[in-house]
Amino acid sequence: MATRRRGGSTEQVLVAGAGAMGSQIAVVCALAGLEVGLYDVDPAMLTRADRELRDRMSKQIAKGRRTAAEVDDAFARLRMDTALSALTGVDLVIEAVVEKLEVKRALFAELDQRCPPGTILASNSSSFVPSQMAHATARPDRFVNLHFFNPALVMRCVEVVRGPETSDATVEAAIDLVERIGKLPVVLDREIPGFVANRILNAVRDEAIGLLEGGYASIEAIDTACRTALGYPMGPFELMDLTGIDIGYLTKQARFEETGDPADAPSATVRAKVEAGHLGRKTGRGFYTYDEHGNRTRPT
Ligand SMILES: NC(=O)c1ccc[n+]([C@@H]2O[C@H](COP(=O)([O-])OP(=O)(O)OC[C@H]3O[C@@H](n4cnc5c(N)ncnc54)[C@H](O)[C@@H]3O)[C@@H](O)[C@H]2O)c1
Known part of the structure; x- marks a missing residue:
């Protein structure tokens, strides 16, 4: 051309x-x-x-x-x-x-x-x-x-x-x-890994996992708050199930290997899901479970 x-x-x-x-x-x-x-x-x-x-x-x-x-x-x-x-x-x-x-x-x-x-x-x-x-x-x-x-x-x-x-x-x-x-x-205006949207998405996801791991609220409660109070189309756990829990895990693991900063390491909750093969909708189970038609049944 x-x-x-x-x-x-x-x-x-x-x-x-x-x-x-x-x-x-x-x-x-x-x-x-x-x-x-x-x-x-x-x-x-x-x-x-x-x-x-x-x-x-x-x-x-x-x-x-x-x-x-x-x-x-x-x-x-x-x-x-x-x-x-x-x-x-x-x-x-x-x-x-x-x-x-x-x-x-x-x-x-x-x-x-x-x-x-x-x-x-x-x-x-x-x-x-x-x-x-x-x-x-x-x-x-x-x-x-x-x-x-x-x-x-x-x-x-x-x-x-x-x-x-x-x-x-x-x-x-x-x-x-x-x-x-x-x-x-x-x-x-300046480069930064993850840029804007994914950095903010990741921060929300990390906070949601922190609240869950701290025993402050359930998966469903956190997702519902994000949807109904913040106007998100999907809660962070629903979104992780949709995009694949392994994808976020691999991104964080790669970042952790690069920086060595424990704050960059995947959370224990996400690691356990990945090790169990519960990767979200694609495996029928992640933070929620799904029937054969992809409909959500309950939190796991
Ligand atoms: N998938 C997403 O949600 C998403 C969103 C935004 C940005 N990205 C970025 O977009 C890029 C592509 O992601 P994707 O999801 O489309 O991947 P993909 O695996 O669907 O496609 C990658 C393609 O690259 C081809 N390829 C590999 N080496 C090549 C080479 N040397 N020359 C030409 N083609 C080559 C492969 O054959 C394949 O078709 C990545 O950098 C990813 O980070 C992905």
């Missing part, structure tokens, strides 16, 4: 990684009128992304949320390839590959070699900050995190995280892109 700029705005993007996040980010960009390349090392992931995206879009057409013409146009703007070289002539790259720092750094080094000098490189990482990745490239001023939320087709917030060397022009272009695709940019 040749680089084509209109008033400095992003017209062509490459999304690297066609998993849960990358596939939806790609179609969001295509629906907004951008030319999109979707790259993955695994051809099966591209096939799956194509099938799942077409399936989702058919449902949206059936519900009257989008027209068939809009969707056809979007797919006509979306190219999928396992050859990175076919897709790198773009204004901006959104990396959404597996959450392994060395894989991301290697990919950014390659993108730096292959992309035009003006291309902005962005990571959708949930935990790595720009300063951990930007120096794999010779353009740390053109490096930024664009943190989408799951499911990216639905969730409006995108955190824009600048590293110490990210230029103002890069942040402006990132904000511009987020708005262009119909999302809401939330800009951080």
Whole structure:
């Protein structure tokens, strides 16, 4: 794809990684009128992304949320390839590959070699900050995190995280892109692991577990207070069951191994759930139990 700029705005993007996040980010960009390349090392992931995206879009057409013409146009703007070289002539790259720092750094080094000098490189990482990745490239001023939320087709917030060397022009272009695709940019002024939303979510979760472990209130009481007094759509235990108790455990364990700070270690309650294989809805049991239809039966 040749680089084509209109008033400095992003017209062509490459999304690297066609998993849960990358596939939806790609179609969001295509629906907004951008030319999109979707790259993955695994051809099966591209096939799956194509099938799942077409399936989702058919449902949206059936519900009257989008027209068939809009969707056809979007797919006509979306190219999928396992050859990175076919897709790198773009204004901006959104990396959404597996959450392994060395894989991301290697990919950014390659993108730096292959992309035009003006291309902005962005990571959708949930935990790595720009300063951990930007120096794999010779353009740390053109490096930024664009943190989408799951499911990216639905969730409006995108955190824009600048590293110490990210230029103002890069942040402006990132904000511009987020708005262009119909999302809401939330800009951080300094990088910090976990960014804003997940840090606050984690603090709420830790406090909820502390209250439970201290014997102050039951799982149900804590969830009910969060829903009815604070207006949360779900209580912290309900949410952990939904997202998978192991996911939060692994994130905290990794952080603890990095910092050695006991405050970062997973709680005894969460550790016990993970060791017992009670990971939430996906195993039929977590903080609550669920029947075969996924309906909640009772707290465990
Ligand atoms: N899942 C979430 O809720 C969520 C939310 C926000 C951000 N993120 C972040 O998004 C990124 C992707 O997460 P996901 O849940 O979509 O993962 P996923 O496992 O669903 O997909 C990752 C994809 O990356 C591909 N891949 C691996 N190495 C690659 C490489 N070198 N080049 C190209 N493709 C490669 C894999 O084949 C796979 O298709 C991670 O950095 C994660 O932290 C995830």
